Amino acid sequence: MKDNLLFTSLVSELKRGNLTLCVLSQLKTPQYGYSLLQTLSEQHIEIEANTLYPMLRRLESQGLLDSSWDTTESRPRKFYSLSTQGQTLFIDLLKAWKEQNKQTALLLGEESHA
Amino acid sequence: MKDNLLFTSLVSELKRGNLTLCVLSQLKTPQYGYSLLQTLSEQHIEIEANTLYPMLRRLESQGLLDSSWDTTESRPRKFYSLSTQGQTLFIDLLKAWKEQNKQTALLLGEESHA
DNA sequence: TACAATACTGTATGTCACACAGTATAATTA
DNA sequence: TAATTATACTGTGTGACATACAGTATTGTA
Numbered sequence: 001m002k003d004n005l006l007f008t009s010l011v012s013e014l015k016r017g018n019l020t021l022c023v024l025s026q027l028k029t030p031q032y033g034y035s036l037l038q039t040l041s042e043q044h045i046e047i048e049a050n051t052l053y054p055m056l057r058r059l060e061s062q063g064l065l066d067s068s069w070d071t072t073e074s075r076p077r078k079f080y081s082l083s084t085q086g087q088t089l090f091i092d093l094l095k096a097w098k099e100q101n102k103q104t105a106l107l108l109g110e111e112s113h114a
Numbered sequence: 115m116k117d118n119l120l121f122t123s124l125v126s127e128l129k130r131g132n133l134t135l136c137v138l139s140q141l142k143t144p145q146y147g148y149s150l151l152q153t154l155s156e157q158h159i160e161i162e163a164n165t166l167y168p169m170l171r172r173l174e175s176q177g178l179l180d181s182s183w184d185t186t187e188s189r190p191r192k193f194y195s196l197s198t199q200g201q202t203l204f205i206d207l208l209k210a211w212k213e214q215n216k217q218t219a220l221l222l223g224e225e226s227h228a
Numbered sequence: 229t230a231c232a233a234t235a236c237t238g239t240a241t242g243t244c245a246c247a248c249a250g251t252a253t254a255a256t257t258a
Numbered sequence: 259t260a261a262t263t264a265t266a267c268t269g270t271g272t273g274a275c276a277t278a279c280a281g282t283a284t285t286g287t288a
Contacts, residue, residue: 006176007203010134011210012276013244017128018218019276025222034235044217051276053236058275062120075235075284089121094222096125101215103158104132108139108208123274126245130275133245148266164246167267172244189253189266234285241278248271256263 019047021097023055024090027065030081056080064089133161135211137169138204141179144195170194178203 022045026036033053040047056078059065064086070077082090136159140150147167154161170192173179178200184191196204 004203006178007206009243009276010131010203010207011214012131013134014131014207014211014214016130016244016275017124017126018214020124020127022218022221032235034233037235040221043221045221048277049236050278054238054276057237064120074286077235089118089124092121093124093128097128097218097222100125100128100132104136104211107136107154107157107159108211123245127275130244146266148264151266162246163267164248165244168245168269171268188255191266230288232285232287235283237282238280239278240280242276244273244275246272249269251268252266254263254265256261258259258261 015046018097019045019051020055020059021090021093022047023052023059024064024082024086024093027080027082027086030068030079032070032077032079034077036080059086129160132211133159133165134169134173135204135207136161137166137173138178138196138200138207141194141196141200144182144193146184146191146193148191150194173200 022040023036026039031039033049033056036056037047037049037052056065056067060067060080064083065080066083066086067078067080070079136154137150140153145153147163147170150170151161151163151166170179170181174181174194178197179194180197181192181194184193
């Protein structure tokens with residue numbers, strides 16, 4: 001719809017924090033990168049491999065995710081899941097997301113019928 | 115509530131794109147930095163001066179805002195308002211925001227009663 | 229047997245929120 | 259009337275992140 005570069009980058013900024021929340025929400029049960037990519041895509045959450053893989057490594061290094069390699073299948077897969085800290089943080093982050101959305105919607109709502 | 119640094123930075127990421135949208139929404143009528151700071155604060159949108167001022171300059175340099183100095187009052191004030199391009203972009207960005215929120219809410223909603 | 233799909237790693241770039249530092253005037257208060 | 263606070267900005271640096279680009283290697287399929 002919009003081939004405007006500026007628009008694209010603003011939408012990207014819009015997605016930024018949301019993507020982390022979405023990924024965390026999916027990792028109550030272990031998943032590996034590629035499966036997450038597909039799950040999220042099916043749920044209409046667009047995230048690129050180039051974004052997801054670094055993000056998973058980052059979240060692990062921050063202590064929010066645990067990981068382990070599964071080598072029993074045909075192909076080695078790195079499974080990630082929420083650590084204890086990750087679970088707690090996800091709950092708080094979800095709360096923050098809801099609160100922020102509520103306030104933003106109020107602001108934009110008032111504007112929209114002005 | 116949370117003095118956790120990691121949590122703080124994740125919330126900050128969450129706000130990132132939203133703040134731009136909020137600021138754009140307020141500039142259908144001209145406002146200056148300091149007044150915006152107060153308006154947004156009253157509407158429970160937390161944004162720091164250190165964030166807002168560079169953002170206004172950025173949005174102007176990107177062509178989304180026009181600006182003009184008002185020197186008739188006691189204190190010089192730089193007024194910003196949406197440019198034509200800014201108006202169009204705001205409408206598209208608002209659409210993108212709504213769509214993204216809908217999809218995210220669906221994903222998180224399904225998770226929350228799992 | 230070539231090609232697409234799967235499943236990653238590693239590095240570089242540009243943008244942004246925010247910190248920190250600074251300038252300067254008006255209004256308030258002690 | 260002197261000190262302080264609120265107003266109203268500019269400028270620069272840092273760290274985090276999304277994404278681009280490049281690469282590795284295996285499996286399934288046409």
